[in-house]
Amino acid sequence: MGWPDDDNRQFVRFPYTRPVRYRPMSVSGETPLTEAVPRGQITDISNGGMAIRTEGPTVEIGSILMTWVPLADHPVTIPIPSVVTRVKKESPGLYHLGLRFLL
Numbered sequence: 001m002g003w004p005d006d007d008n009r010q011f012v013r014f015p016y017t018r019p020v021r022y023r024p025m026s027v028s029g030e031t032p033l034t035e036a037v038p039r040g041q042i043t044d045i046s047n048g049g050m051a052i053r054t055e056g057p058t059v060e061i062g063s064i065l066m067t068w069v070p071l072a073d074h075p076v077t078i079p080i081p082s083v084v085t086r087v088k089k090e091s092p093g094l095y096h097l098g099l100r101f102l103l
Contacts, residue, residue, distance in 0.1 A: 010048055011047045011049070012046060013044040013046040013050075013051070014044060014046065015043070015044050016043075016044055016045040016050070017041060017043065018041070018069070018070045018072065019039060019040070019041060019042075019070065020041065020052050020067055020068065020069060021037045021038070021039055021040075021067070021068045021077070022037070022038060022040065022052075022056075022065045022067040022068070023037050023038075023066050024063055024064070024065055025064045025065060025066050025081070038054060038055075038057060039056065040052040040054030040056060041053045041054070043096070045069075049098065049099050049100040049101050050067075050069070050082075050099050050101075051086075051096060051098050051099070052096070052097050052099065053094065053095070053096050053097075054094075054095055054097060055093050055094055055095075056095075058095060059084050059087065059097065060084065061084050061085065061086065061087055062084060063083070063084045064081060064082070064083055064084075065082050065083075065084065065099065066079060066080075066081055066082075067080050067081075067082050067099065080101050080102075080103060081101070082100060082102060083099065083100050084098070084099060085098045085099065085100050086098030
């Protein structure tokens with residue numbers, strides 16, 4: 001889905017367009033580094049991770065995020081710790097992030 005090594009993925013990704021919230025976490029995962037909860041849009045998802053598009057503050061590869069992934073057609077979100085594996089700037093202020101679930 002737009003990344004150079006899509007053929008090397010362990011899990012198949014599926015289109016999934018839902019809003020997502022995330023918060024950068026400390027290395028220990030205990031304390032958020034910021035109280036802001038940026039919002040983004042999930043573009044695809046798999047058993048191992050997801051890609052999101054965001055206007056939020058940039059994060060670096062290796063950053064740990066707590067993400068809240070919504071279930072389709074239900075008012076429920078699942079909290080999932082994730083690590084940033086890719087950061088691609090699409091345009092000024094718009095980023096595409098690749099995330100790997102840490103569960």
